[in-house]
Amino acid sequence: MQRIALRALPLLVVSSLASAHEEEATLGIPDGWSAQSTVAGSYRSLARVKSSERWIIPGFLMGGEALPMPRGFHLDEAMLSGSVGQNSSYALIKIGQHTGADGLELEHALVGQRLGAAGVLEFGRMSSVMTPYNSPHPSQTPFSDSPLVYDAFWGRQYNDMGLRARASLKDLGLETGLEVWQGDSFPAERKDAAKGAFDVYLRHSMRTAGLGWSFGLFHYQGEADRRKDNRYSAEHNHGLDTSTIPVYWFSGRTQVQGLHASLEFGEQITFGAEGEMQLSRSEGELRDATRLSPLESKARAHWASAYFKTDTQLAAIRYERLLFENELSGAAATALATAANLIGDKDPYRISAAYNWQWNPELKLRGEWLRDFTSGRKKDMGVVGFVWSYRISSDSPTAVME
Amino acid sequence: MRFTLQFIAFTLMLSPACQDQSETRFQSQEDTSAETFAWNIPDNVPLPFIPPDKPMTESRFELGRHLFYEKRLSGNETQSCASCHQQDKAFTDGRALALGSTGESHPRSSMSLVNVAYVPTLTWANPNLRQLEQQILLPLFGENPIEQGLTESSFPRVQDQLRSDPRYQELFAAAFPDANELYTRDQIVDALAVFVRGLTSFNSPFDRFQRGEPAALSAGAQRGRQLFFSERMECFHCHGSYNLTDSNFDRTTSFIERPFHNTGLFNINGQGDYPSRNRGIFEISGKSSDMGKFRAVSLRNIAVTAPYMHDGSIATLSEVLDFYAAGGRHITSGPLSGDGRKNPFKDGFVTGFTLDAAEKNDLIEFLESFTDQDFISNPRFADPWRQP
Numbered sequence: 001m002q003r004i005a006l007r008a009l010p011l012l013v014v015s016s017l018a019s020a021h022e023e024e025a026t027l028g029i030p031d032g033w034s035a036q037s038t039v040a041g042s043y044r045s046l047a048r049v050k051s052s053e054r055w056i057i058p059g060f061l062m063g064g065e066a067l068p069m070p071r072g073f074h075l076d077e078a079m080l081s082g083s084v085g086q087n088s089s090y091a092l093i094k095i096g097q098h099t100g101a102d103g104l105e106l107e108h109a110l111v112g113q114r115l116g117a118a119g120v121l122e123f124g125r126m127s128s129v130m131t132p133y134n135s136p137h138p139s140q141t142p143f144s145d146s147p148l149v150y151d152a153f154w155g156r157q158y159n160d161m162g163l164r165a166r167a168s169l170k171d172l173g174l175e176t177g178l179e180v181w182q183g184d185s186f187p188a189e190r191k192d193a194a195k196g197a198f199d200v201y202l203r204h205s206m207r208t209a210g211l212g213w214s215f216g217l218f219h220y221q222g223e224a225d226r227r228k229d230n231r232y233s234a235e236h237n238h239g240l241d242t243s244t245i246p247v248y249w250f251s252g253r254t255q256v257q258g259l260h261a262s263l264e265f266g267e268q269i270t271f272g273a274e275g276e277m278q279l280s281r282s283e284g285e286l287r288d289a290t291r292l293s294p295l296e297s298k299a300r301a302h303w304a305s306a307y308f309k310t311d312t313q314l315a316a317i318r319y320e321r322l323l324f325e326n327e328l329s330g331a332a333a334t335a336l337a338t339a340a341n342l343i344g345d346k347d348p349y350r351i352s353a354a355y356n357w358q359w360n361p362e363l364k365l366r367g368e369w370l371r372d373f374t375s376g377r378k379k380d381m382g383v384v385g386f387v388w389s390y391r392i393s394s395d396s397p398t399a400v401m402e
Numbered sequence: 403m404r405f406t407l408q409f410i411a412f413t414l415m416l417s418p419a420c421q422d423q424s425e426t427r428f429q430s431q432e433d434t435s436a437e438t439f440a441w442n443i444p445d446n447v448p449l450p451f452i453p454p455d456k457p458m459t460e461s462r463f464e465l466g467r468h469l470f471y472e473k474r475l476s477g478n479e480t481q482s483c484a485s486c487h488q489q490d491k492a493f494t495d496g497r498a499l500a501l502g503s504t505g506e507s508h509p510r511s512s513m514s515l516v517n518v519a520y521v522p523t524l525t526w527a528n529p530n531l532r533q534l535e536q537q538i539l540l541p542l543f544g545e546n547p548i549e550q551g552l553t554e555s556s557f558p559r560v561q562d563q564l565r566s567d568p569r570y571q572e573l574f575a576a577a578f579p580d581a582n583e584l585y586t587r588d589q590i591v592d593a594l595a596v597f598v599r600g601l602t603s604f605n606s607p608f609d610r611f612q613r614g615e616p617a618a619l620s621a622g623a624q625r626g627r628q629l630f631f632s633e634r635m636e637c638f639h640c641h642g643s644y645n646l647t648d649s650n651f652d653r654t655t656s657f658i659e660r661p662f663h664n665t666g667l668f669n670i671n672g673q674g675d676y677p678s679r680n681r682g683i684f685e686i687s688g689k690s691s692d693m694g695k696f697r698a699v700s701l702r703n704i705a706v707t708a709p710y711m712h713d714g715s716i717a718t719l720s721e722v723l724d725f726y727a728a729g730g731r732h733i734t735s736g737p738l739s740g741d742g743r744k745n746p747f748k749d750g751f752v753t754g755f756t757l758d759a760a761e762k763n764d765l766i767e768f769l770e771s772f773t774d775q776d777f778i779s780n781p782r783f784a785d786p787w788r789q790p
Contacts, residue, residue: 059424291451291653322424329429331448332653343426 027168027175028112028120029090034393035082038096038139039075042366042385047071048375054232057152057374058344059324060299061250061282063229064155064186065098068375069145076138076385081108088114092126098137107159120166128158128179129166130201130218131260133276135159139387142307142316142354144368149301151374152322152348153256153280155186158220160197173206181222187254187282188222197222203260215261222254224284246339250295252284268310275304286340291332297342299324314356321349322374348374363388439463444604444613447644448652450519453533458596461576464786466597468573469590471785474563475542476503477551483541483594484785486512486549490778492703493601498714502549509547509679511714516702516777519599522651522658526712527682527696529660534595535588542591561585603702603777604644611771612644619771626768629761636751637726646701646772662695663749666730667711669740674747677738680713693747705770706778719766729754 048068049055055068069076079096094108110124127135135157138144146156162181168174181188183196190196203216226249262274282297300323307316326342328334337343351371358364368383439458441449452458469475470483481503487493493515495501500508510526523529524537531537541549552560564570564585574584577593610618611627619627630637640648640663648661662683668676674693676682682695696712710716716725725731729752730743742748757765777783 059426285454287454291655292454293653324424324426326426327429328426330653333428335654337426337428345423345425347424 027118027166028114028122029083029085029092030395031085031088031090032394033082033084034391034395036080036389036391038077038079038137038387038389040077040137040139040144040385040387041073041075042069042138042144042383043073044069044071044381044383046379046381048372048379054341055375056229056341057148057322057348058341058346058376059326059348060152060322061187061229061286061297061340061342062152062155063227063231064157065231066146066151066154066156067231076144079107079137079139090114118168118170120164122164122166123162125161126159126164128160128162128181128199128220129164129177130158130179130199130220131216131258131276132203132214133260138385139389142305142314142356142366143318143352144354144366144383144385145350145352145370147276147303147318148320148322148348148350148374149276149278149303152299152301153187153278158185160185160188173204174202175205176200176202183222186227187224187256187280189224189227191225193223193225193251195223210265210267212264213262215259217260218256218258220254220256220258223252224254225251227251246288248286248288248336248340250282250284250286252282252295254280254282256280266308269308270310271306271308273304273306275302277302286328286336286342288336288339291336293328293330293333293336295342296327297324298326309356312358314354316352316354316356318352318354319349320352321347323347344376346373346376350374362390439600441600442602442604444609446613447604448654450517450599451651451653451655452519452599453535456535456592456595458599459577461573462578462593462596463600465570465573465577466593466595466600467783468569468786469594470597471787474560475550475552475590477548477553477556478503481550483550486541487515489780489783489785490706492516492603492706492773492778494707496708498709500549502547503551504548506547508549510712511709513699514703514707515598515601516603516774517645517700518601520645520650520652521697522649523660523697525697527662528686529662529683530686534598535591538591538594538598557587564590601777601783603774605776606702606774607771608768609774620767622764622767623771624768625761626764626766626771629757629765630768635755635765636753639751640698640749641701647698649697649699661698662692663698663752664694664745664747665696665711665726665752666742666745666748667713667715667725668694668731668733668738669742669745670738672740672744674745675740677713682712691747694745695747701769702772703774703777705773719769720762723757723762723765726752727755727757 047070056062075097077096077098079094079098081092081094083090083092089112091111092108095104095106097104106125108124108126110122110126112120112122114120133147134150134154136146136150150156160181161184162179164177164179166175166177177200179199181197183190188197197220199218199220201216201218203214205214206212228247228249256278258276258278260274260276262272264270264272278301280299282295284295286293286295301321303318303320305316305318307314326337328337328342350373352368354366354368356364356366364387366383366385366387370381370383372379372381440460443449473479473482475482486495486500488495495512498511500510500512502508513526518534522532524531524534542552564574574589578584578589581589607618607623629635642648643650648659651658664682670676676694681693684690684692684695705719708718710719710722716722728743730741730745730748732741732743733739743754
């Protein structure tokens, strides 16, 4: 068992950069099997908003599963995943619970087919890989919170039913892909009139002894038809009285373009930096039961992080900022903008500092300090937590024997 | 690598610019109006709410105008919408009771179509009839009473006539450029609805006075205005707001009110009854308390829409004031006899008042200031078949 743990160690002491590189090492899932379980929890000295309030970053139409972490001790994530590959085809299932979801959720259920050494087709429910930072689970990053841009633009993560084609040129470190989505995930909403979503991406990554880097870009487009903020609906009230929550919905097109880059160097002690910028533009109309207003919303999000790590310790800082520019028109513009909390002239931002300590191969302890300005009020808070993770796979002889 | 850098630069160029500080801006209503449809609505009035799948376009408005004045849109080709909704009478007909194409009398008076886009419930007394596209089917195809008298069997004849008319060929193609099929019933109804929604009136002397032109109202009308908006008269409770009715609905409305009122016109046998076929929303709800409740119509252009009330039973504005001054109507003989003043379902605001002759004249002068001459003579709303 100890040998399994030692093999798993590099995977557990992760920065988000490391997890990105893990994706790029092999397209698809190799033959064999693997299983992983993860549990993460944390204690927060303060919540972003009171339990009786909705969390809406002023200026942004939010949705999906972008719910705030509450005060006190809470489970951030509990996941169980498994994959099986045979004859170049494979299946992956991941179920679990995380903040924002009610009960167990089928996060991934996909089948894939590798096409030679450089191509993959995948189909099913899955998270987008247009950027390596999508689907940021607390267990996978030094920080317990997702980057703000994913809360504001993607409802925490972009996960939907879809079809993905990926191809790589390993010698050049290039990978490109096309993902076509059913369009049921924020910021898209399928219903009757909308036409789904798609994204394309291109990225380059390379790792040599003591040096690794990556950069990439993507373009996403999704259509929404009467998209509500379902986070606080009657079915998902999260303790709020839903009868007092304004109901409004957005119909229109959202386009997002993004750039990301990372650099890591060192061997015994590793230094790294990474960052991302995304630009979003939504055009459509905002309406409630009786009123409507044409809306054009532009937003920019960027974050940057620097870290250093040893075999067992990691320290990181992260700075994130959002900017928005909303334009509404018509007689109901002010009323609807107020209901949707779109009015504001302050840039939301967050500063985070984290220290991670790999207590043993399965257990990581974490302490954080955050300065948060994402709810119209500046708040300083502390977080302590843990991540427990265990992975076994058929490529580990010890694991198979045991 | 070079291609990658070029693509990054290209992406950034195409990306929307976002300024350096967050901001939420609001365009003026005028801009919105100019983008979509010539509403001719002043800035101080909100735009009406339009069903999302029924866009207002000038081409549909123009087609609707032609259809509104089209007599071939009736079973015997003798009557159009305009037969009962005449522009010079603010789109009423001057009759106590409307008359259908076959000569059948309607139990109620033709309603004015002024600012009908703002009406939350259509016709005199139907809280469930909310959308013009539903209502328009009634005069076209209704059988009880017969109005324009179209039937499923006669409608294909109408379609053929429209299809063979070069003017309609252009109008339909312009109004529905993406349609696979033209001259459908839905298209005819949609175009009529667009025209009717576009019948807006906000340029009466009263409107101009409200917008800051003191000279728009005479001294007498200004005294009448004071009376109208006084608690002594109570008029404004049911005929207030920018549309001079309490039954109003626009894009800023967060809660749709559907008020109906019993004004004490009847009290047959002292039981609160109204005449058969004219019992207000009681005919829809079956609730006794809804007996005799009708919608308070807009008073815009009221001076040119006589006779008054849902049954056209009061001939002049002077008599209407006498009626409200008495707190209802007392019918002393005949099958409709009864003291409407004591109707148990009468609205609490119809309690009666006293007016001397000068005050009455002032009030009538003020009611006459609701007449929008631009509206009742605007060529935009006129019969296109009469134009050169």
